[in-house]
Amino acid sequence: MARIPVAQRRRDFIEAAVEVISAHGIDGATTRRIAEQAKANVAMLHYCYDSKEDLFADVYEYVAGKYREVIEGSDSHTTLPEAAQAILRGVMECYLDSPSFTAATFELVSWARRQHGDRGIAVYDHAFETLRKALTEAAADDPVTPEVIDEIAYVLATLADGFAVNWLTFNDVAVARGQMEVNCSVLDAWLSSRLATAAAKPARRKRAAKA
Incomplete structure (x- = not known):
């Protein structure tokens, strides 16, 4: 399976964060929920972003x-x-x-x-x-x-x-x-x-x- 570029992964996480924030608010926008929305694992999210603040x-x-x-x-x-x-x-x-x-x-x-x-x-x-x-x-x-x-x-x-x-x-x-x-x-x-x-x-x- 072709590897997804980091830039695309970041875009996926940004769009996923928008959806999660919309549904659960800031406090409910956990990295796990964002990763699940992006159909990725938490480790990949942390590979793309050092922290949730960066995301x-x-x-x-x-x-x-x-x-x-x-x-x-x-x-x-x-x-x-x-x-x-x-x-x-x-x-x-x-x-x-x-x-x-x-x-x-x-x-x-x-x-x-x-x-x-x-x-x-x-x-x-x-x-x-x-x-x-x-x-x-x-x-x-x-x-x-x-x-x-x-x-x-x-x-x-x-x-x-x-x-x-x-x-x-x-x-x-x-x-x-x-x-x-x-x-x-x-x-x-x-x-x-x-x-x-x-x-x-x-x-x-x-x-x-x-x-």
Whole structure:
């Protein structure tokens, strides 16, 4: 039988850890359960990782990478509202595609915030950094202030996280699909109002200067 490369084994253990954390929480995510989920033995897990902390560090990177893939996968050569809509929909689709990823993400962030405050914040920091960059690129032809970009990023995260909590609670695909459309409508209405306000402020300052 062909030997499985260590890199692939690590990937297997990361994905297995996500499933186990989702089902049993951090405290229940033992190396034995993770190894069983990966269809491997504990000795192989310890061969790939010196400790469970090392494995969890890779799980954090995996989670951050999933957000990065969704955000960077959106078309930056479009309008800011269109880019924001695409990112929101992409993140919600990611949650809908994998309840295990969704549950494990919330569990990991909460646990890390309690145990290692900086690591818990880091997952969000990485996602927000990528999100700000994507939104700024989309706004290149119609520049908005960094403060407005931050507000848009916050609203996107709030809508996506609220969707995730409802999805995990009720686990109803039909309801979740409807909530996705509601969220996109809310974002569209808020963006239209916020960008109109942002565009009007320079004009008012300009008229005041002439006076």
